[in-house]
Amino acid sequence: MSSTLKLSQRETAFNNEVVTRFELYNSLFQTLPFYQVKEIGILLPFFSSHCEKGAIKQQSPTAIIESFFKKYVPDIDHREQLNRLFRFIQYIERQVVLFDAIEDSSFSKIGRPDDVGTLNGLLQAAATSDQVRDSISEKLKDFSLRLVLTAHPTQFYPGTVLGIMTDLIEALKTNDIGSIDVLLQQLGKTPFFNKTSPTPVDEAVSLVWFLENTFYHAVSGIQTKLEEEFDIDENRKNQLLELGFWPGGDRDGNPNVNTKTTYDVAVLLRQIIFRCYYRDFRVLKRRITFRGIEKTIATLEALLYENAFNKHQHNAKDLQGELLELLQSVRETLITSHDSLFVNIVEDLIRKVRLFGCFFATLDIRQDSRVLRNVFNYCTDKGIATGLPADYEKLSEEEKLQNITFNALNFLCPEDADDLTKDTLNTIMLMKHIQHTNGEKACQRFIISNCQQASDILQLIDLFLWSGWKAETLTVDFMPLFETVNDLKVAADVMEKLYTHPFYKEHLKRRGNAQSIMLGFSDSTKDGGYLMANWSIYKAKVELTAMARKYDINLAFFDGRGGPPARGGGKTHRFYASMGSEIANKQIQLTIQGQTVSSQYGSVETARFNIEQLINAGVTSSLNPDSNDLLSARQKTLITDMANASYKLFMDLREHKLFVEYLEKFSPLKLLSKINISSRPTKRNAGAPLKLEDLRAISFVTAWSQLKQSIPGFYGVGTALQKMKQKGDWDEVKQLYNTSGFFKTMLDNCIMSMSKSDFRITAYLEKDEKFGAFWKQLKDEFELTKALLLELTGTEVLMQDSPVDRRSISVREKIVLPLVIVQHYALHCLNNTTDKELIEIYDKLVIRTVYGIVNAGRNLA
Incomplete structure (x- = not known):
């Protein structure tokens, strides 16, 4: 069968399963009796068609909107026109959800060119010979995948809407018209957005929804399959599959995060994982009703219930070992006394406790190097440090590395310290508490943003030692983040200074000679453009890998990727599959951000598919190294x-x-800060006039995508x-x-980005x-x-x-075209009025359009 025919079949399947069904259910959707919409459902198709025709003629958004009302609703005034536009937006937002749900419900039927890169592909390869199976098992001994959820402000759907989507997907799989009808009515009446901005803890709660409802099941399911098929050491130090979490720990990303936030999120993660265990335990208890296990079951139940529903426990501690011991006891009894009946249920829970412990996901701490330097200088000014020269701050980098000392103290932060200093020192102490209550893996990584020199890391280690940590038991990994084009150029030199520094060398030995380095795409793209960003990161990886190998360091790259190709997104797994032997690839670590979370990991099925693709990419790139991937x-x-x-x-x-002025005038850039989806500002130096260097990369990319x-x-x-x-x-x-897989993927992702222009x-x-x-x-x-x-x-x-992806993008762009037209119309109105009341309405109109456009794009921000 030819490739062309296969592609044609995929397109046909997509049209039948997705496009046709969307048109069918959308017609049902438009007749539902929603609040304050009256005849809007009937009018919307005319509005969408009018916008499309106007765009083809390249008419201005103002001309399109005004001619529509003149033709279809000539007897209403401007205020009522604006009211109708809001109602249109309300419908279109939900059309996007409906299309998402239909596409996800058809996931297994559509078939995609990338389907080969899943776990089944590995299993099929293993089935060809024992030698291949052994090779895969050997690779999996060193391999690990860590997905880190980050709180970037483009994850729009609240938990209530995500719950409806989950149920709608299931109903659509069987075309259950009755359930679909009711769920669409519920969707129409459910608010999509917050009236007030969420707190950092609220953002954590939103993302924990995915941990609880998709990752918990998807990750454990994949782990089960891998253990069944390959020789996986269940006691390996580095887990094969790991989850990370940034909301509540990322200070650089969100200045509103503080020590209490970090504590609250750590408590939340602990409580939610125990609730997951407790739900599974109830199934276990229902089946295991035999003699000889009653006391163990009762002990387990009490332990799980207490930790699942008693939020703040003064005596909380890491219970992973105790839980595993109890579950292993139950398992042994089932094997020896009850013919192994239901032992699979117990083994499933054991596997989950091994995976997620008492922490669910590792809570990373991140802060900017400039803040950390200020804290260090504050402490030295206070006379805390011992053995440092009086003029330490003025020394060159080389002199600092020679003179820095590492003396353990037990220093308490003075009351006169500023908020950032207090937060930094208190959080360092809190990390030790979190490790005690949730386990060492719960909070063991400190990421230094804007890392420019080796002393940035060594001085941070000093802050830990001054805050009560001991060098011999410093269970923390210090991770530099290199992001700008210039920082990427010097990254290898910075790391060599660390690898050869006596104290850091000893610290790395205690950490298994393992070093993680974070590389960020977002600011490098804003800093140097698409090609330079991608190439700078590639070159930095080659240089950093060579440096790590020179000093026998086990290096892992942590890629800070956004959803859009402009921030490192796109076909991510293809990047990992195309890494040549010049680049360390034993571990894959990457961020999952924004609406990419719901679009790629919103259901167990899509989450498994995308996680499996990353595993496949990591394993096959080393098993079958392509000489073409070596440039x-x-x-x-x-x-x-x-x-x-x-x-x-x-x-x-x-x-x-005109660059910044153009972006401010014709995009919603200035209004992004008013969108109640994030607790953080859209730019650094929030009170100052807009400068490009202060603008966060996510706002920069979002503005251009709008x-x-x-x-x-x-x-x-x-x-x-x-x-x-x-x-x-x-x-x-x-x-x-x-x-070249690298070059091809880079340009293919560029093409994807252009297809949404x-x-x-x-x-x-x-x-x-x-x-x-x-x-x-x-x-x-x-x-x-x-x-x-x-x-x-x-x-x-x-x-x-990529005909299926192209068709999907085409339909999505058609759905939201009216939103884009309305947004530009409202911006035009904003730029031409001084009426305060109207300005407020236009602001809201622009803001509302942003949500639907980004959600439909799936990786636009």
Whole structure:
């Protein structure tokens, strides 16, 4: 069967299972009696069609909206028009949920080109010979996968809506019309958003929903399958599958996080995992009703119930060992006295307790190096440090490394310290308490953002020693985060200074000579553009791997990836599958952010699929190393030339006098801070005027995606490819695309980003006196990039080789096109009125459109 035919079948299946069913249930949806919508459900198809026709004609959003009301509802005033637009938004938001649910319910039927990269692929490979099975088992001894949930403000659906979606997916699998009808009614009446901004703890609660409802089942299910098929050491030090958690621990990402937040989230994680265990235990208790186990069962029940429902326990401690001992006792009795009846139920709970302990997910602590330096200087000014030169702060980096001392103290933070100093020192002490109550793995990683020098880490270790920790029992991993293009260049040198420092060398030995390094995509993309960001990170990984191997360090990379390709997202598993032997790949660690959480891990089925793909990518890349994944010196030169050309164009754009003003005027950038989905500001230095360097990468990328221009995901790529063509290197670039998994994935993700762009919506700006030339500059680079990528890939349309994904994006973009039009209309109105009451309404109109556009895009922010 040909590849073309297979693709055609997938498209047919998608159209039948998803598009046709969406049209069917959407027609039912539009007739439901929702609050204050009256005839809106009937009017919406006309509005959507009108917007589509207007976009094709490249009419301005204002012209489209005004002509719609003139044609279809001519007798209402402007205020009532705005009211109708709000009702349209209310419907479209729910259409997005309906489409999500239908697509997820059809997941197993659609079939995708990437299906080969799952656990079944490994099992099929293992079935071919014992030698292959042994090779996979050997690889799995060293391999680990850690998924870290982060609280980035683009996870819009509250738990109530996620619950409805979960039930709706199940009803759609069997086309249960009655249940679907009721659930759609419930969806129509359920609020989507908060009236007030959530606290950091609220954000943690929202993400814990996924831990409890999807990851708990998906991760344990995959672990079970792996243990059944391969030789997995259940007592291995590094777990095969691990979960991480940032809400409540990430101070750099959220200045509103404090020590109490961290404590509350640690308590929450402990309580929720015990509730999961208790639910499973009730099934176990219902089945295991035999003599000789009653006392053990009663002890287990009391222990689980107390910890699941008594939130604050003064005598809380790590109970993982005790729980495993009790469960093992039950298991032994079943085997020896009861013919192993129901032993599988007990083994399932044992496996989960091993996986999740009393902590569920490791709570990472993160803080900016500049804050940590200030805290260190405060302590030295207070005379806490002993043995440091009086002018330590003014010493060079080399001199600091020679003079820093490591003396254990038991220093309490003075009352006159500022809030950041208090928080840092109190959190360091709290980490020890969390390890006592939830287990060592509960809180054992401290990430230093904006890490620029080795002393940033060594000084932080001193803060730990001054706060009561002892060097010999310092059960904490210190993890530098290199993110900007310049920081990535010096990362290997920084790490060599650490690997050769006597104290840090000893600390690493006690930690199993294991070092994790975090590399961030977001700020590097904002800092240097798409190609330069990806290439800088690749080169840094090669250099850091070589340095770690030089000093016999077991290196793991922790990738800070966002949802969109512009922040490291896209087809993530393909990146890991394409890592050559120059890059350490025994462990995969990455962040799961924003609406990517619900789109890729929103159900047990999709979570298992995406986790399995990452496992497969990590295992097969080392089992079957592709020589093409090792870039030759010539290929590296080609990519460097392209990255430099792209970087220059992107930096010229950033420095354009209209760059920030354009983004502020025509995107919802200034209003993102008013969206009640996050407890953190959209930019650093919240009170100061907007500067590009202060703008958080997530806000930067989101603003461009709302504009439907995706600049961070493609700008400069076309110019870079054109340069290669002009130099006569085009054939080599084509060969590179066809042979290098890294280069191909990087450009394919760029293509995905471009497929969600639509310059028709802002085409009216070409005639704008002030911004016309700037808009045309953006559009010209888009068209150049598109033309050269189509030529390079030998295709006629973007994403031609991924027809299911292309069709899904197409339908989603069609659903939210009216939202995009409404947003631009409201922004235009905002820029042309001084009426305070109307300004408030326009603000709300813009804000409401943001949710649906991002949710439909699935990886736009």
